Amino acid sequence: MFSQAEMCFLAEYAKTMAPVAKALNVLQGDVKVSMGHHLPTIAVLISKLENVRLSLKYCQLLVDALLGGVEKRFGEMMSDPELIAAAILQPMFKTTWTTDDVLQRGLGYIKEHLPSYDEPPLQPNDSSSTSDEDDFFSGLKHTHTQETTKQLDTYLACTSEGMDIFTPCPAVARLSLKLNTGLPASxxxxxxxxxxxxxxxxxxxxxxxxxxxxxxxxxxxxxxxxxxxxxxxx
Structure with a gap:
């Protein structure tokens, strides 16, 4: 038979490790997971551990050890502009998962690496219908339909979490596709x-x-x- 103190410890242990287990399930998933899920998952895990620590009696040292391990393993990644940008360009998260100081690094990276023009859709390769005149004027087809900075503002202002959010923002979509590669997992x-x-x-x-x-x-x-x-x- 467990004592009352042991039962309380087991309850606190389960409460402490629950967000850790859920975070591992997200990062080890093989469906609907990309590089943009990485930092928001870690940020939410840290927030949950800090909140649960206030109500613990026996497992506070365990929370401290977990937070220390997360900081040691992922501390440098939390300030990586490319990873921050990948999270911002994930429609599920955007700018809701961290502080403004961190977001500014990611937004600066996005503005710096956004394509300067909208690429036309790929056309079938039909050399018979292509002439020297078409090749000469092909550069005119790269029209500036919308400034990339405005596309970013449109993306951030949209409340949708589906991939259709990228339809009016082709430049943002291309950068998101480049940054949000799948996480390698076994x-x-x-x-x-x-x-x-x-x-x-x-x-x-x-x-x-x-x-x-x-x-x-x-x-x-x-x-x-x-x-x-x-x-x-x-």
């Missing part, structure tokens, strides 16, 4: 091996490789199958 591969380990038990030591592969595919894709309907048809 989480999907680790889940695959973990599931395979659950299937390949000592009692199944002589299972055929093809049978193991079929069971693994069924296990990982069970959300796409309706086994009850299959059993009914049989």
């Amino acid at each position: 989480a999907a591969c680790e889940r695959l091996f973990s599931t395979a380990g659950l299937l390949f038990t000592p009692r199944r030591g002589r299972i055929h490789s093809q049978n193991l592969e079929n069971q693994l595919l069924l296990k990982l894709n069970k959300a796409f199958f309706d086994f009850r309907k299959t059993a009914t048809h049989r």
